[in-house]
Amino acid sequence: MDDIQRGDPIEEATLVNLIQRAQIDLEPEAFEGLYKLYADRVFRFLLVRLGDVDRAEEVTAQVFLRLIEKIDKFRIAPKDNVAIFSAWLYRMAYNKMVDMLRRHRPAHHIAIEHAEHIADHQSIIEQIEEQLDFEQILNKLPLLNDQQRQVILLRFVEGLSIAETAQIMQKSEGAIKALQHRSLESLRRYLQK
Amino acid sequence: MTFEDILARCLDDLEQGETIEHCVARYPQHAAELISLLNLAVAVRGTPQPRLSASGFARGQAVVAAQARLHQAHYAPFNPARGLAAQKLPLQTAPTQPVVAQKFVARPPKLAKPFLLIYKAQSALIAILIVLSLFALARNISSSLPGATLYPVKILGENMQGVLLTAAGQQAAWHAHQTEIRLQELTRLGQQDPVASAQLAQTIDQQVAATLHASNQWPTEQRNQFLLAWLTRLRTLDKNNQWPNVVARTLDQTLATIQTATQVTIAVPTTSPEPIQVVAPTSTPAAVQISLPTTAAHQTTMEPQLPAPTPPAPEVTLPAATPASLHPPSISPDLAPATPTVLATATIAPFMVQLPQETPVGDDHQSEQPNKAAVAEPEQPTAPVVAAAESQTADTQDNKEQAKIRPSTSVTTSLDSGPEKASTPDNPGESDTATATATPAFGIADTPTPATGSGPAIVTVTPFGTEAATLAPAEQTAIVSTGTPAADKTSTPVAMPSSTESNIPTSAPAKTSTSEPENTQESTATSEPVATPKPTATAKPTKSDPTNTPDKNEATDEPQPTSTLESTPTPKKRR
Numbered sequence: 001m002d003d004i005q006r007g008d009p010i011e012e013a014t015l016v017n018l019i020q021r022a023q024i025d026l027e028p029e030a031f032e033g034l035y036k037l038y039a040d041r042v043f044r045f046l047l048v049r050l051g052d053v054d055r056a057e058e059v060t061a062q063v064f065l066r067l068i069e070k071i072d073k074f075r076i077a078p079k080d081n082v083a084i085f086s087a088w089l090y091r092m093a094y095n096k097m098v099d100m101l102r103r104h105r106p107a108h109h110i111a112i113e114h115a116e117h118i119a120d121h122q123s124i125i126e127q128i129e130e131q132l133d134f135e136q137i138l139n140k141l142p143l144l145n146d147q148q149r150q151v152i153l154l155r156f157v158e159g160l161s162i163a164e165t166a167q168i169m170q171k172s173e174g175a176i177k178a179l180q181h182r183s184l185e186s187l188r189r190y191l192q193k
Numbered sequence: 194m195t196f197e198d199i200l201a202r203c204l205d206d207l208e209q210g211e212t213i214e215h216c217v218a219r220y221p222q223h224a225a226e227l228i229s230l231l232n233l234a235v236a237v238r239g240t241p242q243p244r245l246s247a248s249g250f251a252r253g254q255a256v257v258a259a260q261a262r263l264h265q266a267h268y269a270p271f272n273p274a275r276g277l278a279a280q281k282l283p284l285q286t287a288p289t290q291p292v293v294a295q296k297f298v299a300r301p302p303k304l305a306k307p308f309l310l311i312y313k314a315q316s317a318l319i320a321i322l323i324v325l326s327l328f329a330l331a332r333n334i335s336s337s338l339p340g341a342t343l344y345p346v347k348i349l350g351e352n353m354q355g356v357l358l359t360a361a362g363q364q365a366a367w368h369a370h371q372t373e374i375r376l377q378e379l380t381r382l383g384q385q386d387p388v389a390s391a392q393l394a395q396t397i398d399q400q401v402a403a404t405l406h407a408s409n410q411w412p413t414e415q416r417n418q419f420l421l422a423w424l425t426r427l428r429t430l431d432k433n434n435q436w437p438n439v440v441a442r443t444l445d446q447t448l449a450t451i452q453t454a455t456q457v458t459i460a461v462p463t464t465s466p467e468p469i470q471v472v473a474p475t476s477t478p479a480a481v482q483i484s485l486p487t488t489a490a491h492q493t494t495m496e497p498q499l500p501a502p503t504p505p506a507p508e509v510t511l512p513a514a515t516p517a518s519l520h521p522p523s524i525s526p527d528l529a530p531a532t533p534t535v536l537a538t539a540t541i542a543p544f545m546v547q548l549p550q551e552t553p554v555g556d557d558h559q560s561e562q563p564n565k566a567a568v569a570e571p572e573q574p575t576a577p578v579v580a581a582a583e584s585q586t587a588d589t590q591d592n593k594e595q596a597k598i599r600p601s602t603s604v605t606t607s608l609d610s611g612p613e614k615a616s617t618p619d620n621p622g623e624s625d626t627a628t629a630t631a632t633p634a635f636g637i638a639d640t641p642t643p644a645t646g647s648g649p650a651i652v653t654v655t656p657f658g659t660e661a662a663t664l665a666p667a668e669q670t671a672i673v674s675t676g677t678p679a680a681d682k683t684s685t686p687v688a689m690p691s692s693t694e695s696n697i698p699t700s701a702p703a704k705t706s707t708s709e710p711e712n713t714q715e716s717t718a719t720s721e722p723v724a725t726p727k728p729t730a731t732a733k734p735t736k737s738d739p740t741n742t743p744d745k746n747e748a749t750d751e752p753q754p755t756s757t758l759e760s761t762p763t764p765k766k767r768r
Contacts, residue, residue: 006250026268028261035257040244047243057245061253068257068264137240156237159208162201177197180204184230191233 004033007040010082019085022071031071035064041086041158042093048141048153049097059100063093086160087168140190148183155180196223203227204234338382339389365407369423372400376427376447379440394443401447405454420455424448 004014015037021030042063046056067089077084141149147169154165166176203216213231217224245253330343334350337343351371358367379393404423408416427448 007244022261026261026265028258028265031261032254032258035254039250039253040242043245043249044243053243053246053249057249057253060245060249061256064253064257065260068260137237152237155204156234157242159238161205174197177201181197181200181230184200184233187237188229188233 004036006036008037010037010086012079012082015085016076016081019071019074019076019081022068023074031064031068034067038086038089039064042089044157045090045093045153046097048149048157049094049146050101051142055100055104059093059096062100063089063096066092066096083161083164083167087164090154090168136191137187140187143190144183144186147179148186151176151179151183152187196226199223200227200230203231207231207235338378338385339393340386365404365411365419368400368404368407369419372397372404372423372447373426375400376444379443383440390440397443397447398450401450405450417455420451424451424455427451 004018014033018030018033018037021027022034039060043056043060046059046063047053050056050059070092074085074088141152144152150169151165154160154168155162160168162173162176162180165180166173169176171179199220203213203220206216207213213228213235216231217227220227244250334343334347337347351374355367355371358364375393375397379390379397382390382393405420408419411419427444
């Protein structure tokens, strides 16, 4: 538990251990470990969809509170628990985001400057350059539709595979491949303008 | 392989560390398009990914930890999955059950609430109160009397029950039960509400009539059992002499009506040594078996003019008596014969007697009308009554001998004849037109009605006078004779008290007449044997029979070998 750091790559054994501890003993440390592993991922997922850092942070916290209540619903599979749990958590974040969007109007402005997307050790110049690059991408992502944005996020930001993306988006792998192609074409067209 | 598949494969290869040039080299035909898309994908992947701010991350972590501790404090003691804590699931195996008792986990411990017991006790108390209230309401409804607020509810419920029972074929039982309920209400109501009592009495009459009507289609035995049981139940109410008049009168009337409708067997004195089976064919399906109090004076015998033939037509149309003409099967003391004769009852199966629904009762005017009913065989010649009567009563010794034969060869049927105005043999042209179109070998014994003149009577048609009739049992037939004032001397209406549900011809004979011409003062139902070539016997009573409907009644007495025989009393020896 103590060795889990923020943003560490997710391993199957670690994840299963955390889930079991959270389900059986309801250990707060297990939930904290899950939060460290998935907080930034959920935040990015929500940020791309919402475009607002504050709302993304708020919804991220609500997603993990929901995870505490619903952790017993998750069934540990013989394998691929990382992909399954990620898909389950992203789906929970998506539902929570939808609930929030139903209560509030969607944000029209992206407060990208509030995102702490630069590592502490990076220089100021690098932070600005990377911020501009990601800001350009975020500025063009709203031009895409929801599914194209989600595919871009899951496939190229979160680094999920075709199968994981298909499971999260509840589509077939062929549909994800086609959607991935159209998303890259659209994004390239918008970036060239 | 489509371009989408090629792109997906190249993206996967790039994730594995392969370069864009290697991917494009494998698919030169898509090189241009692949290069642009792969570069864009690498650029997107290479961009620094946004993360939660440090404050946001710490804030979220604190919230999650606090909620996790609270969650553990609430649900960990009740978590059924704690029993599985020792056996950690292997990494590559799925749990047998996810988490079974999620509801127990999701709910806080309710036993800690101090008001839980009070809450449960209140619920139970409220439930008990509701049940008791409903029970008390049901009792009040069932015990409500006319005029009460809940009485319409009671009637409504009874009507609903009645609909169901009627649909189930229990209409008679339902009406009988309603009669009992109304009688109980009437006895309870007493003199409190005269108006309601009168209405109840009317309702009771309706229910009794409905019961009798509903049970009219039943078999005889079933109907008798039902009516007797019903009568027994109703008689249990007749124990209080302090009832007001309306109650006592209604109850008595009800009992009398039911008793009238019930078959009753009465020992009838007769000179015949053997019991005689009496057959009372009625139009109703329930055959009425009656033993009638008859005496020798109440019966009209008929001298045989021809050998006992075999009547071809077994159907006899009998006039039906109104319910008012029915009398309880009790024997009047003054009419009780000195020598009782037990008349066993039986049913003549071949006889199909049709009774009209209504018959004028006690109407002398109608009874004096000539009988225009069609005889079964009107073309047959008939003999005058006087001659027949004279020949019949000429020799008493012959009658005595015939009386010995009669019990085994005669059949008695109910006859509605007016005893007071019965036709006499000395007036054949006017009223003594009772002709026997059947064989003269049958004697008719008439049992007149009581003093009202409308009551049913019993006519015993007895084949006698011939040795062949007595020696040949196969020719022993049952004859249903009717007493009707017939002007045409051919029809013989039969007075049957079948208008009521009971179809019981009560025997309350006042006076009987014989076929003897010298007994002109006696009102009798005269049966006149007519010498006809056909073996049919039609007994015609006098015109003064008030219960007869001579216009429509037709009686054709045909002896049937299978008919039940009735022993008739001995011929009247009146000189």
